[in-house]
Amino acid sequence: MKRMMILLALLMAAIVVFSGPVAEVLNLPEPTAEAKKKKKRYNVVKCPNQTYDNYTCKGTAGKDRLVGGPADRSPYGAHDQMYGKEGNDVYQGGNGRDIFTDESITSSDRYVFPSTEFSFDSTSSFTYAWVRDWGGSADVLDLASYRYDDFDRRNWLGQDLYLEGPEARDILIEDFFTSNTIDYFKFSDRTVTAAEIKREFSGG
Structure with a gap:
């Protein structure tokens, strides 16, 4: 159970990191809604x-x-x-x-x-x-x-x-x-x- 909680915490941290500035540096695709918003701007x-x-x-x-x-x-x-x-x-x-x-x-x-x-x-x-x-x-x-x-x-x-x-x-x-x-x-x-x-x- 403890190991499961640690893995879950690490997963959440990774999501936060890769949805922030690091995502821009790595040129990862944006979430669909945000991409559509920029496309229509x-x-x-x-x-x-x-x-x-x-x-x-x-x-x-x-x-x-x-x-x-x-x-x-x-x-x-x-x-x-x-x-x-x-x-x-x-x-x-x-x-x-x-x-x-x-x-x-x-x-x-x-x-x-x-x-x-x-x-x-x-x-x-x-x-x-x-x-x-x-x-x-x-x-x-x-x-x-x-x-x-x-x-x-x-x-x-x-x-x-x-x-x-x-x-x-x-x-x-x-x-x-x-x-x-x-x-x-x-x-x-x-x-x-x-x-x-x-x-x-x-x-x-």
Whole structure:
């Protein structure tokens, strides 16, 4: 019995040692939960972050979460022009008719829209949020605060997809019908693929 208790104590001590700094030195694998947490970690980029104007926001080469500015910002309100790069980025706009441009042709990005109105800007004649995604295989337009039927879908000039939502909740997806842009549309009641949207207009 005494020997069993000694062995148990030694085992517990070994667990403590190898889960601490020594584990880092030996490059041992981290616990699964911690590894997943680090894998999902984003650089938080608060917009705007450029000194030459009050609306431009540029991300890094890594995984960014670009967050739109406050509604009371002067003179453009919450209007932001966000630019992402190679990382799998998350764009979290506000209520000021934001323009999202992801310049990577390989990254899979997420564009998150709030439940409040987001496409009104008193300083501009444009009345829609604008998504410009240059490529990737799993880009998501996240409208989880809405149902699929909350938006009417239009083919604009044979190349852009226009989503017309309730009140000031309109979105333009540039070159949707001619290039690889958004791949999935997430709503509260269903997720729709780009192919399904395109079939609505092709009669297929």
